[in-house]
Each structure stands twice: as structure tokens, then as C-alpha cells.
Amino acid sequence: MTFLKPLSPHPETWIRTTPAGLYCEPGNFYIDPVLPVARAVVTHGHGDHARPGNGAVLATEPTIAIMRQRYGDDAGGSLQTADYGEATEIDGVTVTLAPAGHVLGSAQVILDYRGGRVVVSGDYKRRPDPTCPPFEPVNCDVFVTEATFGLPVFRHPPDTLEIDKLLHSLRLFPERCHLVGVYALGKCQRVLALLRRAGYEEPVYMHGALFALVELYERFGVALGPVLPCLDLPRDALKGRIVLAPPGALANRWTRRLPDPVAALASGWMRVKQRAKARGVELPLVISDHADWDELTATLAEVGAEEVWVTHGREEALVHYAQSRGFRARALQLIGFEEED
Amino acid sequence: MIRFAALLDALLFTPARNGKLRLMQEYFAGAPDPERGWALAALTGELAFAEAKPSQVRDLVLERVDAELFGWSLDFVGDLAETAALIWPAPSPSHPQPSLPRTRGRVREGAGPSLSRDAGEGLTGTLARTAGEGGAPRAPGEGAGAHVPSLTEIVETLRLASRAEVGRHLAPWLDALDATGRWALLKLVTGGLRIGVSARLAKLALAEWGGVEPAQIDEIWHGLQPPYRALFDWLEGRTARPQVADLPTFTPLMLAQPLEDADIGGLDPRDYLAEWKWDGIRVQLVARGGEKRLYSRSGDDVGGAFPDIIAALPAAVTLDGELLVIRDGEVAPFNDLQQRLNRKSPSPKMLREFPAAVRLYDILREGDEDLRGLSFAERRRRLEAWYARAPRPGFDLSPLVPFVSWQELAELRDGARARGIEGLMLKRADSLYIAGRPKGPWFKWKRGALTIDAVLMYAQRGHGKRSSFYSDYTFGAWRGDELVPVGKAYSGFTDEELRRLDLWVRHHTTRRYGPVREVEPGLVLEIAFDSVHRSTRHRSGVAMRFPRVHRIRWDKPYREADTLEALQRLMN
Numbered sequence: 001m002t003f004l005k006p007l008s009p010h011p012e013t014w015i016r017t018t019p020a021g022l023y024c025e026p027g028n029f030y031i032d033p034v035l036p037v038a039r040a041v042v043t044h045g046h047g048d049h050a051r052p053g054n055g056a057v058l059a060t061e062p063t064i065a066i067m068r069q070r071y072g073d074d075a076g077g078s079l080q081t082a083d084y085g086e087a088t089e090i091d092g093v094t095v096t097l098a099p100a101g102h103v104l105g106s107a108q109v110i111l112d113y114r115g116g117r118v119v120v121s122g123d124y125k126r127r128p129d130p131t132c133p134p135f136e137p138v139n140c141d142v143f144v145t146e147a148t149f150g151l152p153v154f155r156h157p158p159d160t161l162e163i164d165k166l167l168h169s170l171r172l173f174p175e176r177c178h179l180v181g182v183y184a185l186g187k188c189q190r191v192l193a194l195l196r197r198a199g200y201e202e203p204v205y206m207h208g209a210l211f212a213l214v215e216l217y218e219r220f221g222v223a224l225g226p227v228l229p230c231l232d233l234p235r236d237a238l239k240g241r242i243v244l245a246p247p248g249a250l251a252n253r254w255t256r257r258l259p260d261p262v263a264a265l266a267s268g269w270m271r272v273k274q275r276a277k278a279r280g281v282e283l284p285l286v287i288s289d290h291a292d293w294d295e296l297t298a299t300l301a302e303v304g305a306e307e308v309w310v311t312h313g314r315e316e317a318l319v320h321y322a323q324s325r326g327f328r329a330r331a332l333q334l335i336g337f338e339e340e341d
Numbered sequence: 342m343i344r345f346a347a348l349l350d351a352l353l354f355t356p357a358r359n360g361k362l363r364l365m366q367e368y369f370a371g372a373p374d375p376e377r378g379w380a381l382a383a384l385t386g387e388l389a390f391a392e393a394k395p396s397q398v399r400d401l402v403l404e405r406v407d408a409e410l411f412g413w414s415l416d417f418v419g420d421l422a423e424t425a426a427l428i429w430p431a432p433s434p435s436h437p438q439p440s441l442p443r444t445r446g447r448v449r450e451g452a453g454p455s456l457s458r459d460a461g462e463g464l465t466g467t468l469a470r471t472a473g474e475g476g477a478p479r480a481p482g483e484g485a486g487a488h489v490p491s492l493t494e495i496v497e498t499l500r501l502a503s504r505a506e507v508g509r510h511l512a513p514w515l516d517a518l519d520a521t522g523r524w525a526l527l528k529l530v531t532g533g534l535r536i537g538v539s540a541r542l543a544k545l546a547l548a549e550w551g552g553v554e555p556a557q558i559d560e561i562w563h564g565l566q567p568p569y570r571a572l573f574d575w576l577e578g579r580t581a582r583p584q585v586a587d588l589p590t591f592t593p594l595m596l597a598q599p600l601e602d603a604d605i606g607g608l609d610p611r612d613y614l615a616e617w618k619w620d621g622i623r624v625q626l627v628a629r630g631g632e633k634r635l636y637s638r639s640g641d642d643v644g645g646a647f648p649d650i651i652a653a654l655p656a657a658v659t660l661d662g663e664l665l666v667i668r669d670g671e672v673a674p675f676n677d678l679q680q681r682l683n684r685k686s687p688s689p690k691m692l693r694e695f696p697a698a699v700r701l702y703d704i705l706r707e708g709d710e711d712l713r714g715l716s717f718a719e720r721r722r723r724l725e726a727w728y729a730r731a732p733r734p735g736f737d738l739s740p741l742v743p744f745v746s747w748q749e750l751a752e753l754r755d756g757a758r759a760r761g762i763e764g765l766m767l768k769r770a771d772s773l774y775i776a777g778r779p780k781g782p783w784f785k786w787k788r789g790a791l792t793i794d795a796v797l798m799y800a801q802r803g804h805g806k807r808s809s810f811y812s813d814y815t816f817g818a819w820r821g822d823e824l825v826p827v828g829k830a831y832s833g834f835t836d837e838e839l840r841r842l843d844l845w846v847r848h849h850t851t852r853r854y855g856p857v858r859e860v861e862p863g864l865v866l867e868i869a870f871d872s873v874h875r876s877t878r879h880r881s882g883v884a885m886r887f888p889r890v891h892r893i894r895w896d897k898p899y900r901e902a903d904t905l906e907a908l909q910r911l912m913n
Contacts, residue, residue: 152406153414153427157520169351172367173360251802251856255809263808271427271520272418273353278855280808282354317413324407 008115011142011307014093015111015118017332022120022144024111027093029058031109031120040076041095042067043122044106045185058082058090060097062105062220066185069212084133100124101135102289103186104217110138119303120144125288126295127159130193131186131222135299143305144332147313148290149268156268156292162285163194169262169283170240177238178283179261181247184210186289188244189217191266192224194287195242205230205238207245207254235259251280268292297321342518344372345380345492346525353536356804361538365546369573378568379496381547383529385540387567388496391504392532393511398425401508401515405430422531426523432487432516487517493568499530541639551576556593556776559640564588587630591640592659592705592713593776594625597766597783604784605747613767614717615742615750618785619700620675620763621665622682626699628656629706635664646684647697653735658727659706660699663739667698672761675886676874700739701728702766705774713774717782720774750786757788763871764788790869791911792891793903796824797864800846802856803831810839811846811858814890816866818881818905824862825881825905833869833889842893865894865902873911883908 015024021033029039036053043049043059045066050059057067057076060083067075082088084107088095092114097107102123109120119140126135149156170178182188188210195204203226206214214227230243239259249255250263265281268288276284291299300308300322307328310318315331322329348368355361365384369377382388402411402425411428418424498510507530515523528534544562548555553576564585565572571583623638633651635644644651647664666673666681673695681687681695704724705713712720721741728738742765744750754765764787772782795816803812813831817824834842845864852859869891876884883905 151414151417152410152430153418153424155427155520172363251808253809260806273423273524274419276354280802280804280856282356282360282805284354314413314417317410320409321407 008141009113011113011116011118014113014116022332024090024093024113026113027090027095027111029056029090029093029095032122039090041109043100043109043120044103045070046103046123046183049122052076056080058088058095060084060105060107062216063107064105065216065220066105066213069216084136098136098138099133101126101129101132104132104189104220104222106132108135108138110140116141118142118144119305121146121299123148123290124299125291126299127156129190129289130197131189131217137299137302139304141305142307142309143300143303144309144311145296145300145318146290147296147310147315147318149288149292150296150310150314150318152293152317154268154271154292155294156271156288157286159190159194159287160198162266162287163191163198166195166242166264166283166285167198167200169264170242173262174240176260176262177241177243177258179243179245179250179255179258179263180285181250181263181265181267181281182210182244184246185213187266187287189214189222189224190289191244191285191287192227193222196223196225200242201225202241203228205233205241205243207243207249209246209249210244230257300325300327342490342492342495342514342522342526344368345376345383346518346522348380349525349528349534349536350521352538356537357806358542360805361542362546362549365538365543366550369547369550374570374573375493375568376491378570378573379492381543381569382496382567383492383534384538384543387540388529390496390499390530391502391507393504393507393527393530395421395531397504397508398422398511398527398531401425401512402428422527423524426515426520426527429515429520429523487513489517489522490514495526495529539639540641544640547572547576554776557582559591559593559776561585561590562640563590563634563642589627589629589632589634591625591627591634591636593640594623594638594661595774595776595783596638596778597768597785598778598780600767600784600786608747608767610744610747610750612769612771614721614770615744615753616702616739616766616768617742617757617762618764618766618787619663619665619672619739620761621663621672621678621700624662624664624699625705626650626654626658626660626662627706628654628658631656643682645686646681648687649692650697650699650735653733655731655733657708658704660701660724661703661705662699662701662736664697664699666695667700667737668696672700674761674874675872698735698737700737702739703774716771716773717768718770754786754788762788787871790871790887790891791873792867792869793818793908793911794865794894794897794901795827795868796862796899796902797846797860797866798824798826798862800842800858800860807839810843812839812843814842814866816868818903818908820881820905827879827881827883827905827908828868828870828885828888830866830868830888830890833891834893838893862899865897865899866890867892867894873908875912881905881908883912 014026020030020035020037022031029041030037031041032043032049033040038055040054041058042063045063050067052071052074055077058080061081064079064081082097084097084099094112096110098110100106100108100122102125106122108122111118117140119138121144123146124135128134180191182191192204206227208229214224218224230238236259243258247265250265255261262282263280264283264285266285266287268286268290269275270284270286296318308322309330309332311332319329319331348364351364352361355364398421406428414428415424502510514526518526544558545555548558561583574580575582625636627634633654634642635647635650637643666677677695681697684691701724704720704727707727712723742753757764764785767784767786769782795818797814798817799815800811801813802808803810815826815829817826846858846860849860849863850858851861868888870885870888872886874884876882
């Protein structure tokens with residue numbers, strides 16, 4: 001305990017896990033609660049982090065917009081936005097948001113209380129992403145990290161190589177359509193932006209469920225190029241085209257309207273061949289919005305925390321690694337987070 | 342190696358045959374010599390070097406990676422070569438993986454660093470450094486400016502290496518390659534690419550790309566050596582076809598069309614000769630230039646497993662026949678032959694207990710004379726004359742089956758099952774020996790299928806065009822009140838029936854296991870199959886050959902489907 005100022009209470013005494021999620025006791029609020037609570041700070045708009053039905057919600061402006069888009073009136077009783085770097089006082093706890101680089105609006109939550117600092121990173125990545133500001137490392141006493149890809153086999157290749165793979169396949173099989181499974185929030189827009197950066201200017205066709213968030217990104221100034229619905233098009237019109245759809249639609253009956261689709265899926269899980277095979281994926285694209293092993297471990301060193309709490313994902317491996325590097329580390333047993341990406 | 346690795350990776354994931362062909366053709370067109378020749382050798386299983394043992398790969402990794410982390414990773418990934426490829430740490434000095442430096446003794450000033458957007462030097466500095474590490478991931482071969490090996494370099498090095506030396510060569514290559522390259526390298530050196538490409542398919546891709554008949558490649562294949570420069574020179578039109586005279590090369594087989602009952606009315610029985618279709622595997626025996634070979638119908642050399650046959654083969658002849666296990670003149674069940682096929686080199690005991698023999702159908706070459714241009718009737722006379730001069734144990738003639746009318750032949754065919762014979766072959770007396778499956782000269786007329794009524798239990802999504810359909814069906818038979826899975830079928834229905842089956846599966850699902858759905862019992866499938874055998878590998882204790890959906894019994898109550906006992910009675 002030599003690392004804390006003598007008067008700083010250990011963060012364990014003021015932040016803890018509860019059935020509703022991570023709870024800050026002096027501020028009486030939760031971070032990404034999984035059950036409805038009176039006061040919530042939300043890191044980003046994915047459904048397992050931003051849930052409906054809370055009383056007061058604090059988040060970045062894009063995250064609030066995404067929640068409104070998804071939940072309408074059920075997004076929360078009162079919705080308060082905060083810019084990155086803007087401090088908000090909640091009953092003696094100073095809450096500040098910093099970019100997490102995960103999706104548009106994603107934030108780390110910095111909690112300062114009586115000289116001690118906890119950073120809850122939410123989901124994050126360290127790669128450049130044309131659709132959101134990059135992760136900013138923030139020095140702290142306790143760093144709460146995700147561990148979705150918390151095994152050293154997960155080292156994502158450069159996303160440009162993956163996009164090249166898609167464009168190459170499109171040239172090799174011009175009579176087929178390329179159906180790419182993407183999560184509606186984040187992955188969809190990133191794949192669009194990466195395609196545009198690679199010089200692909202054709203319209204991209206999309207499943208109906210993807211339009212609302214693409215339009216939302218555009219409203220926040222992220223240009224994604226022409227997108228079109230594939231409803232009511234003759235089959236042949238989609239030959240040689242890229243079609244984006246939620247991963248769930250990849251092998252369902254919706255795809256029968258497409259001309260001999262090459263099933264692609266953009267996800268960090270595609271790194272493991274059996275995973276890709278089991279899902280019937282023909283073109284795995286290893287594109288992830290989560291930190292890979294190298295990013296996770298480099299970030300631990302960088303934020304300079306003496307203590308690391310690991311949550312959702314393969315906690316045991318990252319805890320083991322952190323301990324072997326001299327960190328105090330433990331797994332936070334939070335429930336309700338999905339194996340997304 | 343990067344390009345070859347990308348090809349293997351794409352082949353692994355591409356289910357459709359045409360897709361695989363196109364991927365290989367693109368590779369052959371774009372890769373230089375001798376790189377593509379070695380790739381062709383790898384795809385056709387012609388590469389030979391001392392394979393690395395899995396333990397060598399594991400030890401190499403454990404020199405670099407924490408054992409606990411490796412164990413968890415292997416559990417998650419499931420495959421050693423893939424785990425090793427993914428976990429192999431980058432050698433770059435700017436990224437020292439095993440001992441990540443750690444900021445210690447940090448001094449906090451005031452309330453910590455500024456969090457505003459125009460953050461101070463500290464923050465920007467940190468970000469810039471990050472971009473060099475996690476932010477800008479390594480491109481292939483970027484690691485410490487290492488030299489990325491070509492496939493040629495790898496193969497040429499390994500061909501001279503002992504097994505013990507393989508490990509020493511691997512490490513610097515693994516350092517230089519990216520994850521896909523490492524995976525391909527490790528698959529290559531541990532043997533068995535398992536990417537769903539047969540030697541046959543690779544040669545077919547080559548033939549299509551070069552604009553020649555596959556048979557033209559088959560005929561010279563066994564006379565060529567990797568990296569096949571002469572072959573590529575010919576296929577790209579720079580030289581004539583390589584000459585491979587006096588080598589025991591494979592001659593592509595002539596195959597038969599299945600005879601539909603409806604076809605038979607249009608055929609004149611006087612034009613045809615009939616012989617039994619034995620239940621073994623079709624082979625070609627070649628003795629030429631002092632060497633002997635036993636080829637399977639796809640042109641794979643299977644002689645190693647059958648030294649008894651090779652020893653018995655006289656010189657200077659090419660024969661076509663059926664490989665069987667024959668005891669005291671009786672053909673043993675196919676399962677007995679399977680015992681021999683499973684062994685790369687059989688023990689003396691195996692040779693005694695499962696004596697192999699070839700029942701001869703045809704003669705393609707005698708001495709220097711190519712007989713393929715003669716009629717079947719003429720070749721048959723030559724075969725009988727050759728055999729009369731050189732009878733020997735291990736070979737006999739498949740007798741012709743005399744008949745006058747189709748009716749008479751149909752009755753013989755109906756008796757085939759009781760005699761353990763697969764059916765009949767009909768060959769036009771005037772047919773030349775033509776590679777491939779020409780329509781008309783040869784027909785196979787298989788014995789009637791067996792059928793049972795089984796209950797649909799599980800359905801799995803298909804691949805490619807069928808990926809949105811539940812098209813692979815596991816069916817069961819009753820054992821008391823319990824359904825026991827007895828087989829799997831994925832053909833025999835029309836597209837319209839598939840749509841109905843798919844819908845039925847979706848509406849009657851009780852559980853899901855990834856791409857598999859368990860369905861409630863309720864739908865009866867009439868399954869046709871060729872035969873059923875005892876099996877220790879299946880819970881039901883039986884295994885069916887060639888099962889397919891014969892009819893969908895929408896009408897039949899599932900309680901009235903057949904029992905396992907009824908299926909067992911069909912065994913022998």
C-alpha cells in the first residue's frame with residue numbers, strides 16, 4: 001500500500017462489484033449497469049454496456065444519441081452529455097470521460113475520489129480507427145481493463161490487409177456477391193470507412209437493420225460514402241457487390257436473395273480458424289474493435305497503475321500475465337457481458 | 342511463402358470446388374518458378390522431408406512463451422500448429438514480448454495529468470509511442486527486418502535436414518513470417534495440410550489453367566519431379582509435352598456411367614459384354630522399365646500397402662482390375678480390404694490373414710504395345726492370352742457373364758447381393774479404352790439398394806449455396822423407446838424438397854448446437870443405402886455405406902419407423 005498517498009482510501013473501499021454492475025459508493029452511481037439503476041455512467045452504446053431503463057444517464061453525446069436511437073423514450077429518465085475531458089462532480093467523486101477508441105462515442109471513465117484514481121476503460125482498442133478518436137492512456141492507481149481477447153493468440157493483423165483480402169476476393173469472384181457480417185454499431189461503419197480509404201467508391205449495399213446507425217455516424221461528421229438497401233433488387237444486380245449485414249443474417253434465409261454470396265465476417269474471433277469454419281465463414285476478416293493481447297499488455301504498462309482489475313473476457317490469462325509482471329491483479333466477476341465483436 | 346500461405350488459407354475456407362480451382366489457377370498464373378512447382382508438390386502430397394514432431398514445435402514455443410499462457414491458448418484454439426503460429430512472439434527489439442518493461446516509481450503531481458483535448462507533451466508522447474507498438478501492427482516480415490523465406494528456400498533446406506535439425510531451421514523462419522505464414526509453415530513441416538484439396542483437384546486446376554485434358558497430365562505425372570519446371574514450360578506453351586517413356590506412369594482410367602432402368606430399353610444386348618462389378622477398389626497395375634506400381638483410380642500410388650501384389654506382378658504390362666481380399670477363392674467383405682487399406686506397411690500377420698488379390702478386367706499395355714486403341718472384345722482376348730501364359734497366385738480373371746436378354750441379366754443382378762457382389766458392368770464389345778467417363782460405351786448396373794425408414798434427429802447447415810439451408814440430416818432407428826442415430830445423409834432430394842425439409846427443421850427445433858439443430862422426432866425419411874456393416878466407432882454399432890434420402894415420408898407416423906434390430910438383420 002506504499003503507492004497511495006497516506007490519506008487516500010484504497011479504491012476497493014469505494015468501488016465494488018454488485019449484481020447490477022460496477023458500483024461507486026460515494027457517488028451512488030453504476031458504470032454500465034446490467035440492471036436498471038437510479039444513476040448510470042455509460043461507456044459506449046453497445047447493448048451489453050448501454051441498457052435501457054436507468055434513471056439518470058451520463059455519457060458522451062454520440063453515446064446518448066445511440067441510446068436514443070436504440071431505446072427511444074426508454075433510453076433513461078434524464079440524459080446528460082459530457083465532452084471528453086470535461087469533469088463532472090457527483091457527490092464528491094469527479095467523473096471525467098476520455099476516448100477509448102472502441103466505437104463512436106466510446107469512453108473510459110476516470111473516477112477521482114480523495115486523491116485516488118480509478119480508470120474504467122470499458123471496451124477499447126489501440127489501433128487507429130477512422131470513425132472515432134483514439135484511446136488516450138490516463139495514469140491511474142487502478143486500471144479496470146476488458147479482456148475480450150485476453151489470450152496471446154489474439155494479435156490482430158493490420159486492418160488494411162484484411163480489407164485488401166476482401167477486395168482481392170471481389171476481383172477473383174466477380175460473379176458472386178460478397179456478404180460481410182458486421183456488428184451494427186462500430187464494425188459496420190469502420191468497414192465502410194476502411195473500404196473508402198482503400199479507394200473503393202462503389203455503393204455498398206446493406207441489410208435494413210444497419211441504416212439507422214450509419215446515418216447517425218454521418219450526422220456526427222463521419223463520412224462513409226454511398227450506401228444502398230438491397231431490398232427489391234433483382235438478384236443479378238448484386239453480383240460483384242459488397243453487401244453488409246448483421247452477423248446473425250449471415251446464414252439465415254435473408255441471404256437467399258443474394259447471388260451465390262461469399263460469406264465473410266469481420267471479427268477478432270476470425271483469427272481462430274475453427275471458429276470461422278464452425279460459422280460457415282468463407283472469408284474470415286480479422287477486424288476487431290477490441291484491444292488484442294499486445295495492446296492489452298502494452299496498455300497495462302503505459303497507464304502506470306499498480307493495480308489492475310480484469311473484466312469480461314479471458315480474465316485468468318491477463319491476470320496471470322499482470323501478476324507475473326509485478327502488478328496487483330484480480331478478476332472482477334461482472335456478469336451480463338456478451339462475447340461480442 | 343507469403344503467397345503460398347495465403348493460398349492455403351483461402352483454400353481451407355473455400356468450400357466450393359470451383360472456388361478452389363480458381364484460387365489455385367490464380368496462384369499458378371502469378372507465382373514464379375520454382376515456387377509454384379514446390380507449391381504444386383505440396384498440394385499433391387509429393388513433398389518429402391523429415392517431418393517435425395509436434396513435440397518439437399511445442400518445445401520451440403515454450404522457449405519463448407509462458408507455459409500457462411500457452412496451455413490456455415491451446416485449450417482455446419484446439420490445434421497445436423495454429424496455436425503456435427498465433428502465439429509466436431515478435432522478435433523485434435522494440436517489442437520485447439517476454440519481458441515487457443513496466444513503468445515503476447511513478448510520481449503523481451497534483452490531480453494527475455491534464456485530461457483536456459489539448460493535452461500536454463506527456464500524453465501526445467505516449468500516444469506516439471503507442472502507435473509504433475500496438476497501433477501499427479507488424480506487416481509480414483517486418484519483424485526486425487528479417488529475411489522472409491520463400492517456399493523454395495524452405496523446401497530445399499528441409500530436404501537436406503534431419504528431423505533433429507528441423508527445429509533449428511524453423512525458429513528464424515517463424516520470426517520472419519506473419520501468423521498465416523507461420524501456420525502454413527507449421528502445417529507443411531508437421532505433415533498433412535488438411536485444406537480440403539486432393540491431388541486430383543490440384544492436377545485438375547493445373548490442366549484447366551494450362552488448357553489441356555487432365556489425362557494428358559496424368560499420363561506423365563509419375564515421370565515428373567518437383568518443382569515441375571518442364572511441366573509448367575509445356576503448360577505455358579514454351580515447350581512440347583515432357584517425354585516420360587519407359588517409366589511406370591499412371592494411365593487415366595476409363596469409367597462407367599450408372600445405368601438407369603429407363604436407359605436399358607434403347608440398348609441392344611448383342612452389342613454388350615457383361616462382367617461382375619466386384620466390391621473392392623478399382624486399381625491399375627503397371628510394370629514398366631524395370632519398376633512396378635499399384636495405382637488407385639485417382640492415380641495415387643498405393644503399392645506400399647500391397648507388397649504381395651507388387652511381388653506377384655510380372656514385367657512389362659499395364660492391367661486394370663479390382664483389388665480384393667480373397668480367401669480360398671471367396672471374395673471377403675469390403676471391411677476386410679479396409680483393414681489392408683488402413684495400413685501403410687502391413688505386418689506378415691496381416692498379409693496372411695487378409696490376402697490381397699487383383700481380379701483382372703482389362704489390359705492396356707503389353708510389352709511396348711499400347712492396346713487402348715483396340716476394341717474391348719479384342720483387349721479381352723489379349724488379356725486371356727496373356728493370363729494363360731502367365732497365371733500366378735494373386736491374380737485371376739474376372740469372368741464374363743454370358744446372357745441373351747436384358748431380362749436374363751436383370752435376374753442375375755438381383756442375385757448379386759446374396760453373392761456379395763456390387764452389381765454388373767456392361768461394356769460395348771467395340772469400345773476403345775478412353776480416359777474419363779464417356780457416355781455410352783460402359784455402364785455400371787448396381788444391385789438394388791436396401792432401404793429403411795428412419796427418424797430425423799439432427800440437421801446441420803450445409804456449405805456454400807446451401808449455407809442457409811439445413812441440408813445435412815442425421816437419422817435414427819428405434820432401440821426400444823429410444824432413438825439411436827444410425828447415419829447421415831445429405832443428398833437424394835430435390836431443391837423443392839430441400840426447402841420443405843429446411844422449413845420443417847426450423848419449425849421443430851428443440852435445441853441448437855452451433856450450426857446443428859436437434860429436432861423433435863416426427864419426420865420419417867426413407868433412407869436408401871448400399872450395405873450396412875458392424876462398426877465400433879458409432880454408438881449404434883452399425884455403419885451404412887452410401888446412405889441417401891430415398892423418399893420423405895411426410896405421411897408416416899414416426900413411431901412406425903424401423904428398429905435398429907431390423908437394420909442389424911441387413912448386415913452380413
